[in-house]
Amino acid sequence: MVTAQEHGHVLESKLRTVASELLKEKKVDLIIGYSKGTIPQRSSPYIARNPADTSNFIWNNLGYTNLAKYLLAKRKKKVDNKEVDLKIGVVAKGCVGRAINQLIVEKQVTRENVVIIGIPCNGMIDLNRIYEAVGTKEILDIALVGDDIVVKGRGFEKKLPFNENINTLCKACKIKTPPITDVLIGESNNLPIDEKFQDVIAFEKMPANEKRDHVQQLLHDCIKCGSCRQACPFCYCKLCFVDQNKPVWFNKTFDMNDILVFHLIRSIHLAGRCVSCGACYGACPIGINLNELTRKLEKLSKARFDYVPGMDLKTPPPMMAFKLDDDQGFILEE
């Protein structure tokens, strides 16, 4: 059995060689991946434009950003005074790969302009759990040793088991390697999709007032900063409903209802599209457990429409399609 530490190291060195070859052979104009972050507990997105840059690429379990978001910038290059789309390589873990597929289905990204460098992911570390364990002390180094996460700082060193401290979405994740890849590093570690969504079903069975109290408790600290929106690869509206002011859909107050409406509409927009990458959860500065909403969206899409977003390039997402015999149990009858 390969430990989590070895898994990462092997991938990292392979990734660098593959990336530099792709750039040398001019198969791509640039490659988006992760590099060392400005703080030890987060990897930063990094763009490599020439083979020498690829030595900065790293692969660890701290890359919270969904790199598919960077494809939406749609930068062009000039060839013979003509504007041509850039050909972009993306270092893709399972959810990034699915996000790219979904964006291709939604016609935001062209398949020919993307080179998906697939990486078998083994889960991202849940930072909020680390903060819980460490407290308010400053983290100076965080690394995997064997199957443990070792967090170091001034005067302390903590060991936490890796498997228990990954994001809850990663624990439930079945598609760890992108379903469609151009270059695959390592071997696919995908599992069959047989999700039961016990956690969501248990929540849904609670009485309405308990659900309301729980959701209000969950979102109580939200400051509506919009980090979740900025991190999400599917929030690409030119004018977000939050910013619309003719009419104003909801007030910019910290009244609980306004916070609820923000998250309610955000989840409605993502229904049937969310690939459960956990980028919103990773981006939230308050540490709100947005995974609970993500799990619900995952279940909604699977249970109601039997659709798993981002698995292929053909099936239209449920909100772009319809059937004459869709479920209409919620519609009033005489």
Add this chain to the structure above:
Amino acid sequence: MLADHKSDQSHAEGKKAEWQPKIIAFLCNWCSYAGADLAGVSRIQYPPSIRVVRVPCSGRINPYFIIKSLLEGWDGVLVSGCHPGDCHYISGNLVARRRFAILKEMLEFFGIEPDRVNFMWVSAAEGERFSNMVKKVTSAIMKLGPNTQFARKW
């Protein structure tokens, strides 16, 4: 459009026992609006609790409209369109149905009184049905009482 109801005083004011809910009804131009018209022309009685907004198609109704209505303090929302397969624009109500389904499901998940939001199909020939449906929705919302939980406080 949505803010006007604040000056719209119920004629039953003063007698608190007879509280009438205020329900905003989004009716599709081609079926439900004509159905409501038929109910009126045929002099079929239904509770005076609904205020009608005519929309070109149920597919025109954005979930924002519904959520904003609740925020503005309406006690209930009624959305009505053509029966599936009868849409004037062929598939508007089918697209809308999926949208309403997830809206209702998410309202339930958030625990925001999903019963205040009601969807129905009424054709242009169903004046009787329209009146029955309004009666049903009004009595359901009377049971829930005024919308104090989700209406904005300030």
